[in-house]
Amino acid sequence: MDKIKEFIEDVRKEMRKVSWPDQNELVDYTIVVVVFTIILSAFIFAVDQVYSTILEAIYQ
Numbered sequence: 001m002d003k004i005k006e007f008i009e010d011v012r013k014e015m016r017k018v019s020w021p022d023q024n025e026l027v028d029y030t031i032v033v034v035v036f037t038i039i040l041s042a043f044i045f046a047v048d049q050v051y052s053t054i055l056e057a058i059y060q
Contacts, residue, residue: 021029
């Protein structure tokens, strides 16, 4: 039980050291992540479509 208490105390100490972003930074980072996710998803979709078209042409 002492180790658990020690662990929780250490976690609290470390969490105080964390540099949390302010609201503007958080919004900016969220926008970057969403835009990057959309771009990456579109790229993967395009590659999948190309591969599907090629495989359909080969197997017909």
